[in-house]
Amino acid sequence: MATARRPEKPSAVPANPIPSSSPAFGTPVHPINPRRTAPIRAPPALKPAPKTTVLPILLPPATLRPLAFRTFTKKHNLTLTSxxxxALAAFVGKHCGSGWREEGLAEKVLEEIAKSWKKCGxxxxxxxxxxxxxxxxKTLEGSMNGGRVVQGSSLSRQSSFNFGPEISARPARPTLDSNTSFGMSSLQVEDKEEDEDLLTDPREWINVIGAFEQPKLIYNVTQKHFEKINSKPSLFPDPSRKTELFRQRYHIVHQRILRNETFQAPTFSTARSATLSRTGSIAISQMNTxxxxxxxxxxxxxxxxxxxxLTVSATGALSLSDLTGTITLDLQHARPIPENGAYFAPGMIVLVEGSYEEDAGATSSLGGSGGIGGTIGGKFLGFSVGHPPCERRTATLGGAEEIDKNSLAGPAFGWxxxxxxxxxxxxxxxxxxxxSKLLxxxxxxxVVIASELHLDVPSTLSALRTLLRTYTPDPTDAHPIYPLAIVLMGNFSSKASLAGVPGAGSIEYKEHFDALASVLADFQQLIAHTTLVFVPGDNDAWPSAFSAGAATPLPPQTSNREVWGTGKAKGKEGEVIWTSxxxxxxxxxxxxxxxxLRDDVAGRLxxxxIRFNKPEPDVEDEMPYAPSAQQNELEAQDAMDLDLPAAPPTTKTTTR
Structure with missing residues (x-):
């Protein structure tokens, strides 16, 4: 029996209803109680912080200089330009106001800017x-409130203004392409202690940097620091790059010499230096200028x-060139320092001490008696020729024993x-x-290095087996020590591959590496715990295709980096790196x-x-005389004192 449905009463709608939020989908409209007029209060945590206004001031840079010097230079080893x-003075004056000094607002802001600058490299x-x-x-401006830096989500003590790439906690091998840092890099880890599981393999910290991956740095003579060039390396550079190469080489050697203590100006006054010179002492400023x-x-x-x-001019004469000019060298009576064990070849930057002799009839290449960049007339008589003094790594970069305590300069390029x-x-x-934790x-x-690995010679593979067997730890050792890396350098073929030599084609070249793989397969545990690095030679592909085994100026590179899964050690696969x-x-x-570097450097040098003349023996008296038996005996005793074989005494007869 059907029941009749009662008609629904229409709901009362206020005169000023709020429209539905979604009328197209039939969202019901609910009236709002007109008695609820108080606004909805936000929780205390969601309340926006009140913005404190600061009256900007005009802060002169000279007034801020002492505080900026103490924060940037003394504390963070940074140098500020004018x-x-x-820019810092304008920022502090605008956002810190008159309380920049009394309330210490500027010091905190400068400290945060210095940390952020070093953080982003x-x-x-x-x-x-x-x-x-x-x-x-710009980022700090949005975090300022009342002249103070607000510590929020965008600013923390651990990661302050992270403008660079994200730094992972895992110490993975850094990618050079994404690293544009000078001081900080992807090798940097956080201040907290790392997980023990991530630091069990020292190979995570082994890096091979090829010729095409190393950053390009140039020395800025004005600012006395290195600058990075972001241009990509090219096999066909502009001809001006060759001139810049030698110019940069001179700048790098020159700035290193000027930091040597024997080339620095004395601390005493000029009058005192002149007095010492007149009394016969050799002034250091005169000798080493x-x-x-x-x-x-x-x-x-x-x-x-x-x-x-050292250069060879168009006429075949040996010359010396710097950034100001060129002069012909006369090394007929020059002595090398040291006498033995040093090479002096064209292209090297050397120190030459001697005397200048001007030729009145000669003119420079630029006209007149000389000019900047031209050939100076006359010649330079060399007395001694030596290489520039070396510099210890700790003096250049700093280290564990950082710097000498008496030195105020510190490392030259620590950052x-x-x-x-x-x-x-x-x-x-x-x-x-x-x-110290891993090793x-x-x-x-x-780090094992083997060169001239001719794989086409059967005895080479036998010698390689002996080498790998030597560095394979004893299986009974509870804590075996494996080599960090095994560097195998070419030439990998005794003949120039891909140069049309019979028996040295691409198929034979691949077969040689198949034989190498069979040898490495017998040492799976060793290969699984070390890194193999392959460095090609002149006979390897592909440089031999156009050089026929001769030295090539281009950096040869066999292939890209690959992973060789010959074994595993706690989840870590063996690794092979093909570099340049x-x-x-x-x-x-x-x-x-x-x-x-695989090259015959000794043979090339x-x-x-340059071959120097041997010194002539000193002759005290050129007149002939008849030495007595006593003089012959004294000469024999002197020879015995020098541990030299003494000749038997001889008697000379003179006729008058």
């Missing part, structure tokens, strides 16, 4: 036109110390990242801790590195080195 100081010199500094100030070649004009007969590159793996000041202490100090950790020649092997960031 433009950067002006800024250079040691802070410039006002730098985009990084502008980004830091480098004279530009262009300054030799008009100073004939004077003694000078020159720094330049410079030369390889794209982090600088000494940024990651040095951390890398030393990780290295056993009581046992030796080796030359390349660099680096371990634990800045803790250690070595240059890998022997062919092109």
């Amino acid at each position: 433009s950067a100081l002006q 800024g250079q040691v010199i802070v410039e006002g036109e730098n985009e990084t500094l502008r980004s830091i100030l 480098i004279t530009p070649i262009a300054n030799l004009l008009g100073r004939t007969g004077s003694t000078h110390l020159l720094l330049g590159m 410079t990242d030369f390889l794209g793996l982090g600088s000494q000041r940024a990651t040095g202490s951390r890398m030393n801790k990780i290295a 056993d100090e009581e046992k030796a950790h080796n 020649n030359p390349s660099r092997l680096n371990w634990f960031g800045v803790k250690g590195e070595m240059a890998i 022997q062919r092109t080195s």
Whole structure:
């Protein structure tokens, strides 16, 4: 029986209803109680912080200079330019106001800016036109409230203004393409202790940097620091790059010499130096002052110390060139320092001490008696020729024994990242801790290097087996020590491959590496715990295709980096790296590195080195005389004192 449905009463709708939020989908409309007029209060945590206004002031850069110097230079080893100081003064005056000094607001802001600059890998010199500094100030401006930095989600003590790439907690091998840092890099880890499981394999900290991956740095003579060039490497560069190469080589050697203590100006006054010179003592400032070649004009007969590159002129004469000019060398009576064991070849930058002799009839290549960049008339009589003094690694980068306590300058380039793996000041202490944690100090950790691995010679594979067997640990050892890396350098073929030589084609070349793989397969545990690095030679593919085994100026590279899964060690596969020649092997960031170069450097230097004349024996008296028996006996005793074989006494007869 059907029941009748009661008609529904229409609901009362207020006069001013709120429209439905979704009328198209029939969302019912609910009236709002008109008695609820109080606004909805937000929870205390969601309340926006009240914005405190600050009255901006005009802060002169000179007034802020002492505080900026104490924060940036004394505390963070950074140098401010005038433009950067002006930008900081404008920022502090605008956002800190009159309380920048009394309330200490400016010091905290400058401290945060300095930390952010180092965090994003800024250079040691802070410039006002730098985009990084502008980004830091722009980001910091949104976090300022009442002249103070608000510690929020965008700003924390651990990661302050992370403008660079995200830094992972896992110590993975850094990618050089994404690293544009000078001081900090992807090798940097957080201040907290790392997980023990991530630091059990030292190979995580072994890096091989090829010729095409190493960052390009140039030395800025004005600012006295290195700058990074972001241009991609090219096999066909502009011809001006060759001139710039030698110019940069001269700048790098020159700035290193000027830091040597024997080339620095004395601390006593000029009058005192002149007095010492008149009394007969040799003034250090006179001996070790480098004279530009262009300054030799008009100073004939004077003694000078020159720094330049040995070159061979168009006429075949040996010359010395620097950034100011070129002069012909006369090394007939020059002595090399040291006498034995050093090569002096064209292309080397050397120190030459001697005297200048001006030729009145000669003219320079630029006209007149000389000119900047031209050939100076006359010649330079060399007395001694030597190489520039070397510099210890601790003096350049700093280290565990950082610097001499008496030295005020500190490391020259402590914040410079030369390889794209982090600088000494940024990651040095951390890398030393990780290295001491992973490496056993009581046992030796080796890097094995084998060169001229001719795979087409049967005896080479037998010798390689003996080498691998030597570095394979005893299976009964509870804590075996494997080599960190095994570097196998070419030539991998005794004949030039891909050069049309019979029996040295691409098929035979691949078969040789198949034989190498069969040898490595017998040492699976060793290969699984170490890194194999292959460096090609002149006979390998592909340089031999156009050089026929001759030395090529292009860095040969066999292939890209691959992984060779010959075995596993706790989840870690064996690894093979195919790199270029030359390349660099680096371990634990800045803790250690070595240059890998396969070339006949000794033979090349022997062919092109300068041969100095042997000194003539000193003759006291050229007149013939008849030595007595007593004089012959004294000469024999002197020879015995020098451990030289003494000749038997002879008697000479003279006829008058």
